[in-house]
Amino acid sequence: MQPHIVRNFLLGCCCGLTVPAFVIADPALQSLDDIQRTAHAFLTAQHRDRKELPKIRLQSLDRRLRLPKCQTALEAFLPSGARTAGNTSVGVRCPDAKPWSIYLSANVRIYDQVLIARRFLRRGTILSAADVQFERRELSTLPGGYETDPQQLIGRQLQHALMIGKVISPRSVKVTPAVRRGETVTLIAGQSGIEITSSGIALSDASIGERLRVRNESSQRVIEGKVTANRRVEIGR
Numbered sequence: 001m002q003p004h005i006v007r008n009f010l011l012g013c014c015c016g017l018t019v020p021a022f023v024i025a026d027p028a029l030q031s032l033d034d035i036q037r038t039a040h041a042f043l044t045a046q047h048r049d050r051k052e053l054p055k056i057r058l059q060s061l062d063r064r065l066r067l068p069k070c071q072t073a074l075e076a077f078l079p080s081g082a083r084t085a086g087n088t089s090v091g092v093r094c095p096d097a098k099p100w101s102i103y104l105s106a107n108v109r110i111y112d113q114v115l116i117a118r119r120f121l122r123r124g125t126i127l128s129a130a131d132v133q134f135e136r137r138e139l140s141t142l143p144g145g146y147e148t149d150p151q152q153l154i155g156r157q158l159q160h161a162l163m164i165g166k167v168i169s170p171r172s173v174k175v176t177p178a179v180r181r182g183e184t185v186t187l188i189a190g191q192s193g194i195e196i197t198s199s200g201i202a203l204s205d206a207s208i209g210e211r212l213r214v215r216n217e218s219s220q221r222v223i224e225g226k227v228t229a230n231r232r233v234e235i236g237r
Helices: 003-023 032-045
Strands: 055-058 075-077 086-094 100-109 111-117 132-138 156-158 173-175 184-191 194-202 211-216 222-228 232-235
Touching: 032 055, 032 075, 032 086, 032 100, 184 211, 184 222
Parallel strands: 184 232
Antiparallel strands: 055 100, 075 086, 086 100, 111 132, 156 173, 184 194, 194 211, 211 222, 222 232
8 A cells, every 4th residue: 555545544544533522522511502592592581572582692602611511400690780682791500519600791682663753853842743753773772762652752842852863762852741830720629529719820830740839819829739631730639
């Protein structure tokens, strides 16, 4: 047999013998793939109520890592201060007689249809359905918050101007006052089943359900009550 043929034959045999050492997992060691599957399933479950599943990218574990095989089911958890979206971390632990824990870096991207400005909106605009529209956005890029329900925005007043396409956050709107400072209101006082009405002047803006200080037009006394519909203020309730 020619020398180069012998050499190639021996190399082929050696390679053939070494492959199983990398392919066959050690039954005494924990599968790294199981650790990653556990972490992935845990992060996915945090968003199970969403219409669109999150996109999760997990850190690859060092294949040289050698952890004893867990004799019970692996448990995933969020470390203190970790979030369920954006750049975060997730822990996986073995709770058996010889416990261990490991932490993986993760990037979790969550998408949803959020409300944005359909056109340029000036400060003070009372929002209507024509002012807003839905657009798919990644939620972790919206630290100021967002809204997905138009009813939480329609009828509310913008506290600052918004450019077209800008996400409308809950902090950018306020409830439109039911009563404005200086307006005349009806004071309602009830006693022994009898309702007494008088008029007064609102001393500040207030929404329905809020407390409001009012100056009684007859007595000039300042009293406080709760604002109800139609510029009515109930005293003593």
